[in-house]
Amino acid sequence: MKIIFLGAARTVTGSCYIIETGNIRFAVDCGMFQGTTEIEKRNWETDIYDPTHIDFFIITHAHIDHTGLLPRMAQNGFHGPVYATEPTGDLLKILLLDSAHIQEVEAGWKNKKMQRNGRLPDILPLYYLKDAEAVGPLVKTKAYDDTFSPAPGINVKFQDAGHILGAAILEVFIEENGTCTKLVFSGDIGRRHQLLMKDPCTISDADFLFMESTYGNRNHKGEEDSLNELAGAINYSYSRREKVIIPAFAVERTQEILYSLYLLHRQGKLPEDMPVILDSPLAIQVTEIFRHYRSYLDGETQSLLKDGEDPLNLPQLKFSLTTAQSMEINEMQGPAVVISASGMANAGRIKHHLRHNLWRPGASVVFVGFQAEGTPGRKIVDGAKKIRIFSEDIAVNAKIFTIGGFSAHAGQDQLLDWLSNFQNKKMQIFLVHGELSAQEYLAAAIKEKFGFAVDIPEYLEEIQLNVDTQIETVKKPGVSEPQVDLTATLDDLKVKIEYLNNIKQKIQQLSLTRKAEIRELLQEADRNIAEVKARL
Ligand SMILES: [Zn+2]
Ligand SMILES: [Zn+2]
Secondary structure, three states: OEEEEEEOOOOOOOOEEEEEEOOEEEEEOOOOOOOOHHHHHHHHOHHHHOHHHOOEEEOOOOOHHHHOOHHHHHHOOOOOOEEEOHHHHHHHHHHHHHHHHHHHHHHHHHHHHHHHOOOOOOOOOOOOHHHHHHHHHHEEEOOEOOOEEEEOOEEEEEEEOOOOOOOEEEEEEEEEOOEEEEEEEOOOOOOOOOOOEOOOOOOOOOOEEEEEOOOOOOOOOOHHHHHHHHHHHHHHHHHOOOEEEEEOOOOOHHHHHHHHHHHHHHOOOOOOOOOEEEEOHHHHHHHHHHHHOHHHEOHHHHHHHHOOOOOOOOOOEEEOOOHHHHHHHHHOOOOEEEEEOOOOOOOOOHHHHHHHHOOOOOOEEEEOOOOOOOOHHHHHHOOOOEEEEOOEEEEOOOEEEEOHHHOOOOOHHHHHHHHOOOOOOOOEEEEEOOOHHHHHHHHHHHHHHHOOEEEOOOOOOEEEOOOOOOOEEEEOOOOOOOOOOHHHHHHHHHHHHHHHHHOHHHHHOOOHHHHHHHHHHHHHHHHHHHHHHHHO
16 A cells, blocks of 8 residues: 655645555545745645545544645545544534635735736635535544444544544554555644643554654643743733734634633633633634534533533633724724634734734733744744734734643653554654654654654655555655745846846936835835845
């Protein structure tokens, strides 16, 4: 059997692995790439998935970096079943509609900009609402622990991954030529002791393990420290009468933050006259789904709910549904906590809140989840002095908090702990869903601690999986890293500057207004180049 790594290979987004065995060709996850322009270009390369020849998908969990390209597959001829747990099924339907809406709106903006520029609008969205709607009927839900057979000779079992509501670790049993091979896909492994989720299930056996490595090189602080840090941010901005902005994924991060605020409220660390605004219609819907699947939640949360307490509610919690309500937040004076999506600040309403608050001394921005390379969130966390939002440079004067203890991902020690349950010493591990530096660190720790063979596959790498023999790479891509061509851009710039020098006389003869206009445009270009220098 063969596996092809179509995403989350030496990067965290775009999770998708295609497995070919006998006559069956199926995929685990179908994630969207998020981050730099170069990496997001991969979202358009649908041909390499060959969607008409995928028999079925198995989805580990609803996050867009694991499901976001399903509508694209439906648009390009995939009509087979999509297997998922019940909460994942419910969550992914609304998340995909939201994703399609974002695609359509952003394509619309770009087209309008082109029209205003006198150009022909020719930007298409990655997919439309109708494509996202087409995925819903394909979803077939399965319970945790319930073995099902999506095709002859293939058996699958979902186990609780403790990451977000409905998230699963996959156990896949494949019979081929009389032998059974077991593949385990970890999906995203949850951090133990999360407020809302149960701890991840342990698995004791596999021939091949495909394991996430997001935090392969670091550990998170404890829960109590994280709660205190959040209280610190609230205190900092409350005393300065400014806002606390929290970019959070609509699924799980938002609910975990609401729960944390509920705990701070109980401890008297959240001022009662500081409104908490959930500015995300999607997060509001998702919170309802969390309440619906009570039995999937952590035991403590279940007993709180049974006692009539609601850890997802606060006396000062306000919901903002419409765009007008969201805009009103920016006019609002005084301190407030604003929770909005997206979690990496690369899309959605959060961009407006950052534009209005990032430059304000006294405001704070609290990052509570992983920030992928190339996203505005990552740039802020890495200490950028300015961030470009909606074609405007915004100074970073707010206090930046990065609180890893709220992460939905296991830290390095927890990943190693989870791995220590595997008994088969001949197991081959493939690290996925991580940046290369974290993966190399984790691979070294695994080899030293357990002696397992570890491989870090590249994007588009194809590997033949043979039990008892060395794994065999059948196709290694020449270039796996997306390339950023600086030379062409710099050459182009040089030619243009030469041209401007040559026509300097001609510009001097223009009217004063035209000359001033041209100077303004050149100053803008000069500012951009200065910005490049500042970021190095
Ligand atoms: Zn996830
Ligand atoms: Zn993920």
